[in-house]
């Protein structure tokens with residue numbers, strides 16, 4: 522079997538050892554056994570991330586002191602900042618913005634560019650973006666009197682075509698914001714090619730890529746992509762809620778931005794940082810590096826991380842293939858009568874493990890409820906929600922059930938989901 526095309530499963534034993542490292546992976550303590558297939562809404566949490574966050578929170582010391590416990594706590598912030606920039610973003614320079622959410626980092630970075638760059642008459646984003654990326658561009662276009670341009674999605678593939686994006690970019694485009702992967706269709710965008718083509722049109726353009734949905738599935742590489750801004754949310758990435766992290770290039774930090782007067786341009790942090798959030802993210806990075814070390818020998822943390830994410834990606838592609846095609850024992854979503862996979866595509870190398878689906882004859886909310894009754898947590902993304910209306914409609918849909926397992930799930934979990942789907946579909 523072709524690894525690239527169909528992915529590669531972890532051994533069952535290894536997969537189970539990974540799942541054991543997550544909190545409540547198979548059951549909720551009050552609600553009982555359940556399959557958590559809603560990782561796009563907030564992923565399963567690593568025990569060690571939750572534990573270190575709680576442990577660090579127990580200390581009252583200011584994490585900006587030069588001695589004692591406060592000094593130790595300061596290392597989570599300085600070490601974590603370096604680790605997130607270098608290991609997660611693959612950055613060789615640039616700075617980190619941290620806020621309470623990824624959305625806040627997006628507004629901060631986009632606002633800085635749109636208010637600070639004294640040129641350009643338009644800015645471009647896409648109809649597939651999460652509101653935080655889309656609305657940030659719209660908001661600052663309105664405030665700066667620039668034309669707001671929105672690239673439509675490809676309704677067939679569920680993605681964005683590079684040629685179409687380029688029809689919207691010109692030499693007066695100050696900023697282009699395109700997400701790394703869709704939180705509804707799971708499509709991965711060809712950011713590197715988008716950047717290359719956009720810079721051919723306008724070498725000075727600022728490029729932003731929301732990686733919130735892509736980060737838990739694949740390594741980010743801001744250097745290779747050539748972007749100025751990229752962000753992710755730890756709560757969607759095996760970590761904790763209450764923070765968002767964002768890479769900004771040095772040329773973005775050189776623009777006027779909210780900062781303390783006597784601090785360097787590279788320090789975007791306002792007020793006292795939260796060491797527990799950085800400690801929790803470092804625990805997530807350790808976990809991914811350990812997966813890398815299971816397969817290769819290296820002392821280079823970024824190299825281990827990239828290998829870890831590559832293995833996660835291959836495991837997830839194999840799970841995705843099984844989810845769509847099934848096995849001799851249980852049919853996949855593509856083969857269950859009345860089940861529909863939206864914006865399905867043959868080439869799974871352009872998909873993260875997120876499937877938009879439905880069952881003919883059942884309302885999406887009723888279907889989510891039925892899944893819950895079968896012990897499966899999924900979520901409906903509908904055109905009645907301000908978070909998903911524009912996105913699902915741009916894909917030609919009224920809504921979809923979003924199915925988002927995680928790399929630590931196994932073949933048995935996928936099969937359980939397929940058996941439940943067939944049972945629900947057979948009883949419509």
Ligand SMILES: Cc1ncc(COP(=O)(O)O)c(C=O)c1O
Pocket residue numbers: 561562622623624625651653700702703704731732733734754764765
């Ligand atoms: C693609 C994408 N971007 C941004 C966000 C916003 O993240 P946060 O809730 O941390 O602001 C989400 C959340 O669902 C998302 O899916």
